[in-house]
Amino acid sequence: MTEKKNTQAVGMAFMGMIFFLFGFVTTFNITLADKFKAVFDLSDFAAQLVNGAFFFTYFVLSFAAGSIIKKIGYKSGVIMGLLLVAIGSFLFYPAAKVLSFPFFLFAIFIMAGGVVFLQVAANPYVTALGPSETASGRLNLTQALNSIATYIAPIIASYFVFKAADSALSPAEAAKSVPTPFLIIAVVVIIIAIAVYLLKLPVIPTQGEEKKSVWKYPHVILGAVAIFCYVGAEVGSAAMLQRYFQEALNMARSDAAMMIALYWGGAMVGRFYGSFMLSNVAQSKKYLYTALVMLLALFVGWFVRREITDGLIFAGIALVNYLAIQLGKGKANRSLAVFGIIAALLLVLVMAASGNVILWVGLSIGFFNSIMFPNIFALGVDGLDKGELSMASGIINTLIVGGALIPVLMGLIADGLGVRFAFILPIVCYLYIVFFALIGSKHK
Numbered sequence: 001m002t003e004k005k006n007t008q009a010v011g012m013a014f015m016g017m018i019f020f021l022f023g024f025v026t027t028f029n030i031t032l033a034d035k036f037k038a039v040f041d042l043s044d045f046a047a048q049l050v051n052g053a054f055f056f057t058y059f060v061l062s063f064a065a066g067s068i069i070k071k072i073g074y075k076s077g078v079i080m081g082l083l084l085v086a087i088g089s090f091l092f093y094p095a096a097k098v099l100s101f102p103f104f105l106f107a108i109f110i111m112a113g114g115v116v117f118l119q120v121a122a123n124p125y126v127t128a129l130g131p132s133e134t135a136s137g138r139l140n141l142t143q144a145l146n147s148i149a150t151y152i153a154p155i156i157a158s159y160f161v162f163k164a165a166d167s168a169l170s171p172a173e174a175a176k177s178v179p180t181p182f183l184i185i186a187v188v189v190i191i192i193a194i195a196v197y198l199l200k201l202p203v204i205p206t207q208g209e210e211k212k213s214v215w216k217y218p219h220v221i222l223g224a225v226a227i228f229c230y231v232g233a234e235v236g237s238a239a240m241l242q243r244y245f246q247e248a249l250n251m252a253r254s255d256a257a258m259m260i261a262l263y264w265g266g267a268m269v270g271r272f273y274g275s276f277m278l279s280n281v282a283q284s285k286k287y288l289y290t291a292l293v294m295l296l297a298l299f300v301g302w303f304v305r306r307e308i309t310d311g312l313i314f315a316g317i318a319l320v321n322y323l324a325i326q327l328g329k330g331k332a333n334r335s336l337a338v339f340g341i342i343a344a345l346l347l348v349l350v351m352a353a354s355g356n357v358i359l360w361v362g363l364s365i366g367f368f369n370s371i372m373f374p375n376i377f378a379l380g381v382d383g384l385d386k387g388e389l390s391m392a393s394g395i396i397n398t399l400i401v402g403g404a405l406i407p408v409l410m411g412l413i414a415d416g417l418g419v420r421f422a423f424i425l426p427i428v429c430y431l432y433i434v435f436f437a438l439i440g441s442k443h444k
Contacts, residue, residue, distance in 0.1 A: 016145040022118045023146035027153040048411035053105040055403030057112035065120040066394020077121040082193035084114030089186035092179040124389035136332040137279025139374030147268030154261040214391045222440035223380020228399035230372045232406025233426035241362045244419045263366035265300040270370020321367040336375040337437035343368040344430035347423045379441040
């Protein structure tokens with residue numbers, strides 16, 4: 001039993017590292033949309049093609065990645081993903097040299113292909129590492145580590161990309177600030193790929209009994225649609241909030257990019273809550289962990305602008321997030337429904353509010369996105385055999401393409417009606433997630 005627990009701990013530690021990596025890469029790319037808008041003088045619609053190129057890759061490759069991983073195994077799938085991330089990262093250098101927006105989009109597409117392999121391999125691996133009842137808790141923990149990266153990425157982008165761009169005299173000079181962090185990412189990723197190749201990891205079978213075609217499980221398909229809505233709403237809201245802060249609050253582009261880190265920081269805090277609130281951790285330990293997460297929220301809120309008021313407001317939102325998760329009573333579907341309703345209401349408030357209320361209400365949405373991906377995924381694959389997980393993961397991850405389509409549609413709405421009205425689309429997405437949580441996730 002002890003040996004089995006140690007093996008699971010090694011597997012979880014390894015997956016935590018992978019989740020951190022693809023979280024950083026994903027959010028760094030999302031943050032760049034506003035940078036490319038300035039460098040290439042793009043419309044809101046064209047700028048959102050940065051997100052489109054990244055997330056469209058899921059639609060193109062996820063199902064194929066699931067089939068390949070089923071044949072070669074999770075470890076080889078992760079190594080393949082890491083190498084693709086490295087290749088895509090290296091391509092940012094020639095793209096900046098020739099100052100070509102389509103070349104940048106191609107580099108993003110290749111890098112995203114690697115992230116697809118990492119995502120398709122990582123989620124079912126974590127799900128299969130223990131009992132299905134606590135799968136959402138394990139996924140929330142690894143997603144929390146993913147969110148540490150998504151919190152850090154906009155801050156790094158703000159310091160090393162946006163501030164350099166703001167002081168640049170020409171588009172060519174501004175574009176020179178983009179490749180450096182990606183070249184560093186490429187080197188780090190290659191080192192990780194070598195380490196993974198040499199590391200002995202717990203083996204999770206990818207072959208097994210297939211009771212029926214995965215396509216015939218309604219909750220898998222409805223879960224995939226819920227992932228489409230969740231990723232589209234999360235990515236689109238982050239991108240448009242960054243734009244809306246500049247428009248409504250007259251905030252500098254670099255400051256808006258930095259503040260959006262708190263949107264992702266809220267997701268991190270909420271996922272840490274989910275990692276123990278949706279697991280079988282003893283009640284006494286839950287109180288201790290809650291206090292530690294509240295201290296983390298205070299630090300995260302303070303860190304961005306080094307203002308204690310920000311830390312206190314952020315910690316206050318974290319407390320509301322904790323109380324909201326209590327309404328779920330430890331059940332993945334009920335918690336998901338509660339968070340979907342709150343996220344939709346917060347966006348309505350963003351559309352109606354003015355002043356700093358827009359800032360803090362908008363940033364608080366990240367808290368309520370927090371448990372959505374792990375809970376949707378866990379509910380979507382619930383009851384499947386281990387041999388069916390990689391194919392189901394491929395189907396579900398294919399519809400991460402929502403992160404490509406919904407932000408682009410929001411960009412079109414913003415160009416035609418204004419940024420404020422673009423938030424109507426993610427509101428509809430959150431309402432579908434509520435439907436999936438309460439009705440669509442049920443299966444025999």
